Amino acid sequence: MDPSPPPYTEHIQHDQSLEEQIPQYVAPAYNQSSSDSKSLQHAMAKFPPAMNGYFQWKMTSTFHLGLTAEQKLFAVSVHASVFGNKPSLILYDGPTKEDPVLATLKSDKWGRARPVDLTLPPRPHGHHTHAIDLQIVPASTSRVSPTFAFETQGTGKGAGRERFEWRKTHGDEIKELATGHSYGWKLVWLSGPIHSAGGSRKEREMGVASDGTEIVALLAHNASWSMTKGFRFAFLATGLNGTFGETWEIMTVTSALHLWYLDFQGAMAAAAAS
Template sequence: MGNPDKEQPAATHRSTDADGPPAYTSTASSLPDAPPYEGPATGQRRMSTSSSVEEEGPRKPGKIPGAINSYWQTSMSRTFHLGEHRDAPLFAVKSGSGWTTKKPGLTIFDGPNSSDYPMLTGATRASMFGRKYDISLPPLANSGSSEYTKETISIGTSWSRQVHKFTIEVESGPKGETRREDFEWRSTRGDEVRELGSKWLRGWKLVRLSSEAFRGPGGERHARDEGTTSDGKEIVAVWAHNSSWSMTKAFKFRFRGSALAGELGERFDLMALMTGLNMWHQEVAASAATSGAAA
């Protein structure tokens, strides 16, 4: 048996492209097929009431709460909800096939249904082998633009394991200043996932790679500070699968550290949630395809 404290890479479909993983790039350009961004829907800006779903804790400022679940409407529906509780949906999500570079595989709407609220963010496959995804985001504040912009998340390797990397603006001053920082999702079975509940046994942690995120020497789990990676970086979010593969609650997401405190800003919040949700959606789609082929 393996060492339970050692992080294990999640099962995933890898490209057999002879060139290996693509170099990571991030761009910010207008998406010609995206509608003009009209700002948050009236009355839809919310404050979190807990740091984790169905548990009391500190409040997190911003549109996205500190912890959020996915809730399927029916087992056959391509639309599901995100929220702290099933009976109080915050956002509607429409899922596509996820296998085309033409249309979004996932779209999050700025309210509880897709017909009355505008798109908040979306994920579209940017490479045929699924090693890059374009994430549509509202324009930067004070940019003077009304068009959505694009950021890219890429699959790469770090220390012989798969990681999902992206760069995004984070808040860096009291007057709305921003700077771009690098982040990566790493697979984990650590305490961060177990804290989500006994059913959440495998997931991914979002690591802040900048020097501002250095928290100490790292090391083995028993020796390092809570919320710190083995290389001394800060963990700012985590998501996990429900091990029972419930069709009503299958995905759980939680901010941590500086992200839970609202210090990184709403643009980071959107990117973190969308990339985590898209990774989960692709794993579910791949699992369903494998099950269908076996049948």
């Protein structure tokens, strides 16, 4: 991992009250662009702890990830036909399509039912110097509770594979991430420790799924399906402290973008049919 902080940190004020050790669950209270802390800046390999998605489809097929609408950090482009032969989603390492590519994702007309190929091109001055090919695999295609899983190589000497799963959620974590957003996705750490605090939503601790797995990232849809601010994303708990490395961060953000875009397409199709 590159120990130097990413470029966005120079624009963010330091909050000395957050200099303490990161607790087991870190609530995603990142509503201001100055909410980052020095400890979190150095823990994250590539992205800030939380970002918003901004877009205007009538003007361009490119949207942005950023701390605010004025402070855009990463560009994301989607192919017009989406399920064609070209990559259906490209994440750039900067706010324009002229910046280097961080990841490309290729889906097909089956969308939610088949594995999706994701490629991280070589980064000569970054974490990996060769291309990395990964997959997002549908673990459950239930319309009520679909899940999507992926694996990445763990960091550190002798580390094995780490397994994660995206699950739909209406939980309290989503409500805390973005007021008024009652629906989204949570990423759970399948190969991590199981907490005894699992169970019903009323009984379990914040940041813990019903099966006791830890929630390490969240994606919250904009409840109004705004045509300018589409979603809010945040890393949580172990996902904030650098344990999983840069490849995992890129994989997590890109897979979250894919799931958000599938939901967005579904919402637009339903609106057009009504």
